Amino acid sequence: MPTVLTAQAVEQSSFVLEATFYDEEGNLATPSSLTWTLTDSFGTVINGRENVTVTATGGIATVVLHGDDLALPHIARNRRILAFSGTYASSLGTLEIKDFVEFTIVDIVSVL
Numbered sequence: 349m350p351t352v353l354t355a356q357a358v359e360q361s362s363f364v365l366e367a368t369f370y371d372e373e374g375n376l377a378t379p380s381s382l383t384w385t386l387t388d389s390f391g392t393v394i395n396g397r398e399n400v401t402v403t404a405t406g407g408i409a410t411v412v413l414h415g416d417d418l419a420l421p422h423i424a425r426n427r428r429i430l431a432f433s434g435t436y437a438s439s440l441g442t443l444e445i446k447d448f449v450e451f452t453i454v455d456i457v458s459v460l
Contacts, residue, residue, distance in 0.1 A: 351448075351449045355451065356452050357452070358418070358453070358454050359454060359455055360415060360416075360418055362412065363417075364413075365411045365451075366411075367404075367411070368408050369409070371436065372443070376407030376408075378404050378405070378407050378436065379404045379435065379436045380434070381434045381435050382404055383399045383432070384402055384409075384432050385397060385398045385430075386417060386428060386430055387429050388425045388427060388429070389429065395415075395417050411430060413430075427450060427452050428451055428452070431447070431448040433446055
């Protein structure tokens with residue numbers, strides 16, 4: 349289920365996201381394949397981060413964003429979407445994973 353984070357990233361800093369995946373029965377599901385893509389709210393890929401392969405262990409995948417991943421060349425485009433795509437093995441066969449998390453970036457000038 350898509351999630352909107354209340355935690356905010358700071359421009360040009362580091363931001364760690366952990367995604368946990370569950371099967372249709374609510375049990376942890378470890379993806380057999382998993383990629384992520386980072387976009388702004390207009391769908392523009394940020395910093396070339398498209399279809400980046402990530403490994404999930406025990407149903408949890410960790411993504412570390414930093415530097416240009418969290419750049420704000422346009423202050424009005426301070427929302428980011430980290431979208432996941434993959435598959436996992438289930439008693440029902442191989443099932444798709446499509447999910448995303450949305451967060452905002454705080455302009456570093458406003459926090460200094």
